[in-house]
Amino acid sequence: MITNKKAFIIIVILCSFLVFNCSSGGGDDEEIDISAPTIPTNLQATNITQTTVNLSWSASTDNVGVSSYSIYNNNTALVSSVNTSTTISGLTEDTTYNFKVTARDAAGNVSNFSSTLSVTTEADNSTLLTASGDIENYIGNLIDTFPGNSGNEYSAPLLTELNTWNTVIDNILQENLTNAVADAGSLGYQITEYTDTTISPNQIFYILEKKSSQSNYWGTYVFSKTPTRDNLVLMAPHSKYDTNTGKEAVYCFKNTLAKALFINGTHRCNSSEASSCSGSTSACGSSASYRISDLAHTTTSAYQKTTENLFNNVSNSVFVQLHGFAMQPTDPYVIMSNGTRETPTTDYATLLKDALFAEDNMLTFKLAHIDTDWDRLIGFTNTQGRLINNSVNHCSSSATTTSGRFIHVEQERTRLRENESGWIKMSNALKNVF
Numbered sequence: 001m002i003t004n005k006k007a008f009i010i011i012v013i014l015c016s017f018l019v020f021n022c023s024s025g026g027g028d029d030e031e032i033d034i035s036a037p038t039i040p041t042n043l044q045a046t047n048i049t050q051t052t053v054n055l056s057w058s059a060s061t062d063n064v065g066v067s068s069y070s071i072y073n074n075n076t077a078l079v080s081s082v083n084t085s086t087t088i089s090g091l092t093e094d095t096t097y098n099f100k101v102t103a104r105d106a107a108g109n110v111s112n113f114s115s116t117l118s119v120t121t122e123a124d125n126s127t128l129l130t131a132s133g134d135i136e137n138y139i140g141n142l143i144d145t146f147p148g149n150s151g152n153e154y155s156a157p158l159l160t161e162l163n164t165w166n167t168v169i170d171n172i173l174q175e176n177l178t179n180a181v182a183d184a185g186s187l188g189y190q191i192t193e194y195t196d197t198t199i200s201p202n203q204i205f206y207i208l209e210k211k212s213s214q215s216n217y218w219g220t221y222v223f224s225k226t227p228t229r230d231n232l233v234l235m236a237p238h239s240k241y242d243t244n245t246g247k248e249a250v251y252c253f254k255n256t257l258a259k260a261l262f263i264n265g266t267h268r269c270n271s272s273e274a275s276s277c278s279g280s281t282s283a284c285g286s287s288a289s290y291r292i293s294d295l296a297h298t299t300t301s302a303y304q305k306t307t308e309n310l311f312n313n314v315s316n317s318v319f320v321q322l323h324g325f326a327m328q329p330t331d332p333y334v335i336m337s338n339g340t341r342e343t344p345t346t347d348y349a350t351l352l353k354d355a356l357f358a359e360d361n362m363l364t365f366k367l368a369h370i371d372t373d374w375d376r377l378i379g380f381t382n383t384q385g386r387l388i389n390n391s392v393n394h395c396s397s398s399a400t401t402t403s404g405r406f407i408h409v410e411q412e413r414t415r416l417r418e419n420e421s422g423w424i425k426m427s428n429a430l431k432n433v434f
Contacts, residue, residue, distance in 0.1 A: 217265030279381030339385030344404025379408030
């Protein structure tokens with residue numbers, strides 16, 4: 001009889017000579033991932049406000065793949081992100097934070113910390129700034145420094161930021177400047193009370209502009225304290241692409257004393273991120289979707305929110321949006337549209353056409369609601385026009401009825417937008433209509 005001890009010895013001897021594997025599992029162990037991702041690099045901070053900061057970094061690499069990043073202040077974990085950027089909120093004003101990042105892979109391996117980035121949030125220095133001179137020069141200098149057609153400087157506001165922005169506009173319109181300044185400061189914006197000493201009598205304007213330390217570039221917005229034409233709003237959404245339209249708009253704003261002026265913040269192609277709104281353009285190269293930095297074709301913007309506010313709160317406000325185009329042989333000098341094929345009760349587009357022709361009888365025109373076979377550059381995908389014309393979806397649906405309160409003006413360069421000799425024609429025409 002073979003005892004247990006003898007059986008064990010026999011098995012050991014057999015395993016020493018036989019080819020097959022006698023391990024208890026009967027097969028090879030699986031390979032275990034023990035390699036941590038590389039360290040995240042190039043940690044940067046942008047859009048630093050009193051309570052928020054945007055952080056970004058260069059991606060880590062891993063033999064299998066990075067699954068997430070963790071962001072720390074000193075050694076305290078704050079948030080995780082699957083992307084190489086995130087917004088840190090809930091910070092304290094005038095406080096220094098020491099941010100660093102780690103990368104994690106699917107097996108749970110964690111990289112070492114990135115280099116530490118020290119960031120100090122803005123102090124609450126919410127005061128109304130003052131300046132004086134010529135508002136044309138002031139805004140013109142801002143336009144000259146706007147970022148160009150690349151670089152991704154433009155960043156779209158969050159919905160919570162747009163809610164705060166809307167409150168800022170409410171308070172400016174009500175001249176509750178203390179609250180307006182405080183809320184604007186939390187968004188990285190400031191308000192300047194600007195006295196134009198070149199106008200007699202001198203005129204006061206409130207300029208809502210980005211702080212020089214910030215880089216969100218949501219646009220510049222100017223409001224007359226005592227407007228002569230309190231229902232006229234002038235807009236230049238492509239001031240860095242449609243040559244001179246921004247400076248033309250400022251000239252017209254000053255000389256008509258309109259209610260408000262909206263200027264975009266970057267070249268329309270500055271961001272590489274596509275807008276979700278319908279339509280396409282070849283302005284940024286081959287035909288493609290609009291960019292989020294193209295403020296005439298996105299709804300998640302301070303530009304759209306300010307339009308919505310004034311449309312709802314400024315009685316009978318009319319929005320005149322100045323654009324420019326390269327004239328083709330079959331084009332007129334001016335292409336105008338109210339954003340639809342419909343004719344409103346008060347036809348401001350036709351009135352403006354007649355007033356421009358009185359200024360320059362060499363001008364030729366096409367109007368989308370009259371020349372209904374004309375379909376070039378008529379602004380039906382313009383998101384401000386869709387809003388003003390009560391489209392069912394400002395981002396994806398063109399309007400089918402018109403409020404008559406939106407005028408989209410495309411101008412050939414030489415006769416209207418080249419310089420002041422052309423701008424005065426537009427200014428005079430606006431004075432006559434409004």
